[in-house]
Amino acid sequence: MTRSSFIKKSPKTSRNWSLNKTVHICSSMGPSGSGKKTLIMALLRQIFGISAEKVKVENRTWKIDAGSRTIDLELTTLSSTNHVELSPSDAGFQDRYIVQEIIKEMAKNRPIDTKGRKGYKVLVLNEVDKLSREAQHSLRRTMEKYSASCRLILCCNSSSKVTEAIRSRCLNVRINAPKEDQIVKVLEFIGKKEGLQLPPGFAARVADKSNRSLRRAILSFETCRVQQYPFSSNQAIPPMDWEEYVSEICSDMMREQSPKRLFQVRGKLYELLINCIPPEIILKLLSELLKKLDEELKHEVCHWAAYYEHRMRMGQKAIFHLEAFVAKFMSVYKAFLIETFG
Structure with missing residues (x-):
């Protein structure tokens, strides 16, 4: 089941959301597997159309001048023509250099708009709650300075680890973990699309073992499919x-x-x-x-x-x-x- 098919079915895409001049930063928070990134992709698709899904993965190395020495930082980014997705916390204790130099460099470059209007680039930052305090302070300054050419979407599991200075500048969106009956509906939908026959209560047992994580439920469902099909009503749900x-x-x-x-x-x-x-x-x-x-x-x-x-x-x-x-x-x-x- 691809993310794009969830995006097309998501009721949240019907909201008339846009990253206009009044909303520079959007913060998406919630537990792992609740659908934060799917909602972000749905928002980008609504703004930019199908081009938001045409992404490429790049492993780039930047040379950062840190006073008396030069630091080589390698970072993996996921980008389309209108947005860039990255996880600054992957750099560990050097995450402040990512925010101070790399994000600043990306925020400066405004995309070309053929319709004659000033466009903007969207930066999606994952795991913001894992950033160091120094990196978060630097991010606050970047958010303010480049708001004309850049829109930021911050994604995190817990907002309590994000500084108040950043939270106060964001439109905060809380994504709750799905309920078990909602997970059951998704599993049944996947089974229907894949042409799989589900015994009564099988999807409910998978949902019960998922700890309300939709990602985990789908992975367990796929594991069960690989281990045994047709499914049986008493089939064991394997742990991770x-x-x-x-x-x-x-x-x-x-x-x-x-x-x-x-x-x-x-x-x-x-x-x-x-x-x-x-x-x-x-x-x-x-x-x-x-x-x-x-x-x-x-x-x-x-x-x-x-x-x-x-x-x-x-x-x-x-x-x-x-x-x-x-x-x-x-x-x-x-x-x-x-x-x-x-």
């Missing part, structure tokens, strides 16, 4: 590979508490991060641990999970804080075992 890996990590942490085991768990955490699993999601292994812990320990483990999640959001290297949480858990759990069983 990374979820099984996290469950394995939880078992390792509870089976043995030692420096050797900590080193092994660290390697598995690296494996998850390398495969682009967000560290916040990895820390949700807490939910797996809580299923196996005594009531006495649940409160303390929740406290330390929240503590290291806060430190992880404030810091840069997620692996340090994930490993620290694992070490703390091992220490607390081993002390509990010694006290209980001697």
